[in-house]
Amino acid sequence: MQSRTVSELLSQQTTLLEVDIKGWVRTFRANRFIALNDGSTINNIQCVVDFEKFDESVLKRITTGAAVHIKGELVESQGKGQKVEIQVHNIEVLGDSDPETYPIQPKKHSFEFLRENAHLRTRTNTFSAIMRLRSALSFAVHKYFNENGFYYMHAPIITGSDAEGAGEMFKVSSLDPKNTPLTEDGKVDYSKDFFGKETNLTVSGQLEAETYAMSLGKVYTFGPTFRAENSNTSRHLAEFWMIEPEVAFMDLAGNMDLAEDFLKSVITHVLEHNQEDLEFLDQRLLNEEKSKPQAERSDMSLIEKLKFVTENNFKRVSYTEAIDILRSCKPNKKKKFKYIIDEWGTDLQSEHERFLVEKHFKCPVILFDYPANIKAFYMRLNEDGKTVRAMDILFPGIGEIVGGAQREERLDILKERMAAIDIPEEDLWWYLDLRKYGTAVHSGFGLGFERLVMFATGMTNIRDVIPFPRTPHNAEF
């Protein structure tokens, strides 16, 4: 008889089946009820042991975390909380779990403790739900792009170009750090390094994705990116995954359409496919917020927030309009904002973004046409000479979730903007080539995948939505 998953058994209509199942014990109650989980669903299957028929020495080994192989009969449940349960005929303990030392006890553990045990934390309901959702969101991303004629491209991770300017980079090397070879003028002699030049971990695959968009038309990346910034916050990781679509012949309006459609699609996917995990996390968030003062609780539950995205049109507002709204809004006038808005040209903070979404427009917002000097060099300059065709998408609870732009396709202006921030043309000769040979309007955006997972799970610390977080002074596992 083939083993089945808990998920399969719980959705069985017929009972009185002989079943065979392997999994891990979550709890063993009253020497009689095993709650068994195998990762296939957040739900456990109840396995009922007639303890008089089993050897005491076996029963003692049925502890939280033990791996067991159970044979028995699937029957209608007598108790509440489940439709079916297994009447156990045979139980074999595959792997013991010493209750004295096993870190994951059937009680509430702090997230901090679970981070230190990241190799075991998916044995809890919360983290198994998060990681199933993370997986489902990943698949939804690939599915969306595949169905819409995009090609997946793997941008390089190790890069010799440090001109992207998106942040501090990690150095990649195979030189001996105790014995770094130097040139005659005392610089590091990278010609002796593996790649014969200085190399770093990528901060973005966008520039490379542009090369592919300008031949294959519609492409996207989905891969790891890195920041060597010493930011010990709940919103920053040194290593995170990024999604970056890039489309030839698409302008900023098309970019907004794409991003809105994409976000709605992936969130709809998990609403449809991950209902049980979402309901669990929705309830978890509700319980967590009960301990907070009323003012800090969110207006919407987790699932309400997801539907807020899928059921509303995204409001498109220029940066200039947004500044006008913010300047004259109550929290600005009453100095409730931490950062007071008084001038055009200032960058928006999360508090302003959330105000626009949650209080003013009451829908997701796309801000566009930002001041050039707070955005990247490759964004297309507008005719006004001071704004660029950038866009940020703002979500409730978290603020910015997507940043994108129409790219500067004009060779002369791109060169000027690079010169203004001292990027040598020879560093990006290949990027400039795209503007020399068959240039065209093109656009794309970037989505930090962990931001999306935080939004979809209601988790508030980014370290809790990636399997093994890398942060300052932490690269365990």
Place this chain on the structure above:
Amino acid sequence: MQSRTVSELLSQQTTLLEVDIKGWVRTFRANRFIALNDGSTINNIQCVVDFEKFDESVLKRITTGAAVHIKGELVESQGKGQKVEIQVHNIEVLGDSDPETYPIQPKKHSFEFLRENAHLRTRTNTFSAIMRLRSALSFAVHKYFNENGFYYMHAPIITGSDAEGAGEMFKVSSLDPKNTPLTEDGKVDYSKDFFGKETNLTVSGQLEAETYAMSLGKVYTFGPTFRAENSNTSRHLAEFWMIEPEVAFMDLAGNMDLAEDFLKSVITHVLEHNQEDLEFLDQRLLNEEKSKPQAERSDMSLIEKLKFVTENNFKRVSYTEAIDILRSCKPNKKKKFKYIIDEWGTDLQSEHERFLVEKHFKCPVILFDYPANIKAFYMRLNEDGKTVRAMDILFPGIGEIVGGAQREERLDILKERMAAIDIPEEDLWWYLDLRKYGTAVHSGFGLGFERLVMFATGMTNIRDVIPFPRTPHNAEF
């Protein structure tokens, strides 16, 4: 009128449509026929220009590589080679391409030259076909695992554990290499580095995937992995993508079933979805092989090789049986092999693997139960004490494509094997925890994604199947 893709237009049944399309000029023949491509398919759409109606200054700008916006009428083609073509009413040159300097001319370029222009090489038929196939294979991987109850997990890229022993690693650091801080006893003071310890780029996500398999049941990784090996060959990259499924409660036989089903599924996917690209690459390989001496040509065409995998059962043969076959086979006796097989315990080379697949069994082969001392420490020791439950899958043309194993689930034996090769237990405390708490039989395998793309495209240099290859002394772009 919305722009459409070449692929959409070529599959149109109705003609006499007004159409609007953007793309790049591949060729402009007789001042009349534009072959237009936009990356959506390997095929170009022919756009017929009535040159007398257009200004000479516009016609001169229609050069190979130029981006153009064409409006016209989709009509039945008069010429051979295509069913439909566009009668051009209007043409706008979006981006010029100077024919004097544009690197990608309508002629045969060497692969070496195209590698130096990797940012433009997808503007050729060969590389656009390769990268569309790469994308389709990626999607097929995710689709297969999603449909079969696996969760995608992102294994960490930066890792503090260097105990995996799979090869030389790149160091990741944010220390100043010219001014490396040292401890009192003269070692590098990694406590001052970003992560507070020595960190490297991962060589495999397997060990981390095992932690997830032992809670979520069935998981897989698909991410970049790295080797700092100075191997300047057509089979090695410093940065490549790896797929690693891992399944709890699955033994080696199950692992073979999974790998065979998986490989057949992804190859079937491209046979069904990428027919035109495959036919093009099939023909390309045929032409390339014509220039080779008969003895070096392959017996099968590209598409035949793919069907050889999807249409045959994989033959399962123990390492010991394979050695017996090889020892007594003709090429071994006649010393035609470069490496003569005479002893049990020796590792197999590609020539032996290919002999087994192509000459002896005439089907894909799964070798299993390898000598322990040529395989990794984490593979499950058999009762004979000298072999491990490892498996390699061998394909025609390339030899090994998959390597996998049932993992050692017994704590004491795993510790012994680690001790034997001097891996300190504290380096892998979390990996050992899996054997302490609820251990169980589990298995998985690794597939170098570029190997699969090489197999599916018939390309013989691994640098030609990844967008921007990283190899010794090469990290351009």
